[in-house]
Amino acid sequence: MSIYRISTRKLPEAQKLNGLLVRFISADSSLRDVLAAKIPAEQERVKNFRKQYGATKMGETTIDMMYGGMRGIKGLVCETSVLDADEGIRFRGLSIPECQKVLPKAEGGEEPLPEGLFWLLLTGDVPTKGQVKQLSKEWAERAALPQHVVTMLNNMPTTLHPMSQFACAVTALNHDSKFAKAYSEGVHKTKYWEYVYEDSMDLIAKLPVVAATIYCNTYRGGKGSKSIDSSQDWSANFVKMLGYDNPKFTELMRLYLTIHSDHEGGNVSAHTVHLVGSALSDPYLSFAAGMNGLAGPLHGLANQEVLVWLRKLQKELGANPSEEALKEYVWKTLKSGQVVPGYGHAVLRKTDPRYTCQREFALKHLPNDDLFQLVSKIYKIVPPILTETGKVKNPWPNVDAHSGVLLQYYGMKEMNYYTVLFGVSRALGVLASLIWDRALGLPIERPKSLSTDMLMKMVQK
Template identity: 50%
Template sequence: MTRLKARLLEKIQEHRPRTQRLNKEFGDVVIDQVTISQALGGARDIHALVTDISYLDYQEGIRFRGKNIPETFAALPTAPGGEYPTVESFWYFLLTGEVPTKEDTEELVADFQIRGQVPSYVFDVIRALPKDSHPMVMLSAAVLSMQKDSKFAAAYHGMKKNDYWDPMFEDASDLVARLPQIAAFIYRYKYKNGDIIAPKPGLDMGANFAHMMGIAKPYDDVARMYFILHSDHESGNVSAHTTHLVASALSDAYYSFSAGLNGLAGPLHGLANQEVLDWILSFQKQLNGAEPTEENVKKALWDTLNSGHVIPGYGHAILRKTDPRYTAQMEFCQKHLPTDPLFKLVNMIYHVAPGVLTEQGKTKNPWPNVDAQSGVIQWYYGLREYDFYTVLFGVGRGLGVLANITWDRALSYPLERPKSVTTAMLEEWAAKGGRK
């Protein structure tokens, strides 16, 4: 048993009594109320999910196991020759809430080298799809194809409920380790004439992904940063909630994560990053080579709003300030690509757009989210096939959602089954001023 798995078991055994006591002794304590607008508005802001992996604060942004983004980057062991933590150390941290030692991290990097060997049939599945299929279709199909080898599915019959977490952990770890190679294969197969680059032994996940993509340093740090920043965002977003929902039926990690990826592919979720970059490139053309200034950017933003369109990448369902994930990427750009024309435009939009949106008065949050910055970095390092960007998002998102469903199994969370009401019921309660 690896250090991570042994420590995770200790954590699970410590945590189970807390959940059991809350359910048994305090199950009737009211923690929220539901309004008609919440029932009709996608269950927005209803506190009805539990996760200890991450928490999204309205002002602070995401916290991973209690640490904000700068604290997370500072605490975790950095990759050899890199500026950012290894993805493996972050996986350890998400699962246990503890910062791994150098030895813990080295063991996990070695463990992922073994787990990361992708079965050959997965590549056959990708090749069998039409080459003009969206890369997210390829990723989802590749993940689903591995279900036949699920350790949870094989062990389910006759296994004790308290032991469900073990094979789920194994499936989740296998999936996390394999996702970078599958993603790189999709990219090279679809966009580089099938010129596949094999993984290189001895590299951590970020470095190996950069190697398999064929992109030189510091793209290894870009990969580490990107996967960590996109890993988790509470349980209520579409990809996380879908993965959790499917797993609550005791579906294995492959069924569950494939479903989550399908949700991530929606234009209101993960697909938004490619739409933002497409808009920024069009914006750049509108300037006709002119240096971005407050004046010309402000005019172009108002032209966008007055034509009935939104400013992509601005606003967030929860946050009421600049997304710290945006800030983390902006700081990378300021260090590594400060004079890049596209970054200069994005940076000017950042300085101008909040004021324009505030003046317009139609948004609760005029600040940028993670999508407003992420595509610029990929574009700069030569990854310009932006319909692939959601695949990158998917690799990172796997870390958070797979850690979550491992803990869901460990704590024996039940099948998720909300109750529905009819429109007539809502109308009746609206007339009475509430449900009485």
């Protein structure tokens, strides 16, 4: 049984979830204070573990793994989340349904607040409602953009992809990096995490303003509010700046920003942030690099690929095709050498829990929507077809098979923008990990590479 480490105050509000003892931390501790108290103990725990088991082998690397994108190679440490092939994602030991149950919610809301998820990722503790409210307020106070970044965003052509604008703005925010300044002044390496923490808090706070500015400039002719209400949560402020006022869309955004936040350390965006950060690049440069990876069609752009495929399907078959017509279309897609977008996953071997919770949201709030009903039919017929081919290890849908449908329903039709939303969310996980990278003193990442000739000679020997 796993037990979260928490403050020493007696805590009567402990809960058990599937054998996991979850406790809530002291209501009078700030996020920085909780983290500062945990880091020395965790440093010592990792130090002792490495001293005792550092030479232990964790597996073997094959040539296929080396040529196949390092798939399956155990070579990274990620404290914030673990992805199990059969169980799905767990954030610090908690599944998505468990997070939905125990993380604080907005007044009258049903979905977890991303602020609470960030606290959980960073500390392993479930925060109180008061602590989440304090974190919302702190992010609101840190949210203002430097004028040079505002000017840059306002001068970018609207034809520039939103993800390019996003990465550029994040890079430019590096101008005010506290970590870069402290490093240039010779700060001791044991203090690195403190400045990475400050940069990460600033960056997370500013991302909704950056993202909303891009949205309003690109799709609303520059119209929109950039004001932050310190009494509102992170997601509510973001939705307001985007120009939406539907409370259900705000709830969706809270869910979306929570479930897209982290997916262990081996995916392109998370690994890139870790890799670039290992060179002691500040959080802005590291996160911008990760966002350029997230922009790829095989990563964060995948939900857009799903919608493009669905729209082509509807154009050919109509808005409400029969199951038989859908089966023929899926086989046609596969026989043409294409994949069914949104199905399959590099690690998962079951339906992605992130897909499931979005489906549950849709069943509750938009059960009769045509596009959702189409996605539901596809969910029914695609897995058996993919299984029948005998070539697919995971025939089940992933998160991208559903997220775009929900955004379309609430009026956000601009598919090119969806990856920016993903990026705002992913900051929570990768920056929490980056803080721990510096707290644990992880070194620059430098795996060994070999040429094909060298591999052939080694095999012959």
